[in-house]
Amino acid sequence: MSTVLITGAARGLGLDFVKQYAARGWKVHACARDPDALSGIEGDIEAHRLEVTDYEAVSALAGTLQGEAIDVLINNAGVAGREATVLGSIDPDVWRQTFEVNTLAPLMIAQAFIEHVARSKQRKLIALSSRLGSIALADTGRYAYRASKAALNMKWKGLSIDTAGKGMICVVLHPGWVQTDMGGTAATLTIEQSVPAMVKLIDGLKQSDNGRFINYDGAELPW
Numbered sequence: 001m002s003t004v005l006i007t008g009a010a011r012g013l014g015l016d017f018v019k020q021y022a023a024r025g026w027k028v029h030a031c032a033r034d035p036d037a038l039s040g041i042e043g044d045i046e047a048h049r050l051e052v053t054d055y056e057a058v059s060a061l062a063g064t065l066q067g068e069a070i071d072v073l074i075n076n077a078g079v080a081g082r083e084a085t086v087l088g089s090i091d092p093d094v095w096r097q098t099f100e101v102n103t104l105a106p107l108m109i110a111q112a113f114i115e116h117v118a119r120s121k122q123r124k125l126i127a128l129s130s131r132l133g134s135i136a137l138a139d140t141g142r143y144a145y146r147a148s149k150a151a152l153n154m155k156w157k158g159l160s161i162d163t164a165g166k167g168m169i170c171v172v173l174h175p176g177w178v179q180t181d182m183g184g185t186a187a188t189l190t191i192e193q194s195v196p197a198m199v200k201l202i203d204g205l206k207q208s209d210n211g212r213f214i215n216y217d218g219a220e221l222p223w
């Protein structure tokens with residue numbers, strides 16, 4: 001049996017990742033600030049209360065799961081970092097919170113769980129990024145969010161180099177523009193179009209994919 005750990009699992013893309021993997025018979029460690037939101041989903045699901053920026057709680061969970069192999073770790077939790085992005089109205093608190101959740105927390109989680117993933121069969125360390133974090137595709141607005149995801153991308157590239165000796169596969173994924181609380185109703189994709197495609201993509205990842213930035217449909221994205 002394969003095992004996956006998912007952060008931000010109570011709603012949006014994270015919740016559907018839980019449902020998809022549980023339906024395929026995987027053991028699912030579903031981490032959420034409100035684990036009660038996960039009750040009633042069928043499958044081998046262990047819900048854990050986790051605020052991703054509470055690094056003591058992250059370490060404690062890694063300790064609780066010590067000895068377990070985690071085939072796929074999905075750093076999904078994220079915030080939109082909404083601010084009025086015109087010069088003169090930058091909000092430092094929004095920046096700090098956006099970077100804390102979108103950039104630092106995934107690294108702290110990767111650090112805490114690296115050995116759990118390294119001892120598994122699949123050894124896949126995934127982070128949900130965004131094409132808005134691509135410097136090559138830079139556009140107006142969303143400064144904090146774009147910068148937090150660009151920094152996440154850089155860090156995941158570094159992780160892919162630093163963990164290559166352990167046979168890990170570190171990949172950043174863009175889920176598409178998806179109809180979630182974050183994506184909004186105007187988004188072009190439904191959750192059902194995005195998450196199953198990402199699950200299929202993650203399934204097929206090989207060692208040669210280590211260090212890539214990939215769209216939900218498998219297309220390469222420019223850094």
Ligand SMILES: NC(=O)c1ccc[n+]([C@@H]2O[C@H](COP(=O)([O-])OP(=O)(O)OC[C@H]3O[C@@H](n4cnc5c(N)ncnc54)[C@H](OP(=O)(O)O)[C@@H]3O)[C@@H](O)[C@H]2O)c1
Pocket residue numbers: 007008009010011012013014032033034050051052053075076077078079101128129130131174175176177178179180181182183184187
């Ligand atoms: N939707 C899109 O179009 C889109 C596009 C590109 C990238 N993404 C990325 O995909 C990921 C999931 O996005 P989504 O659309 O599903 O967003 P969402 O609907 O807003 O859900 C965000 C999830 O992250 C969790 N979260 C936020 N801050 C957290 C924290 N400090 N500790 C623990 N959990 C936290 C939320 O938990 P609570 O329920 O407790 O708030 C929620 O489960 C994010 O990383 C996002 O940047 C989304």
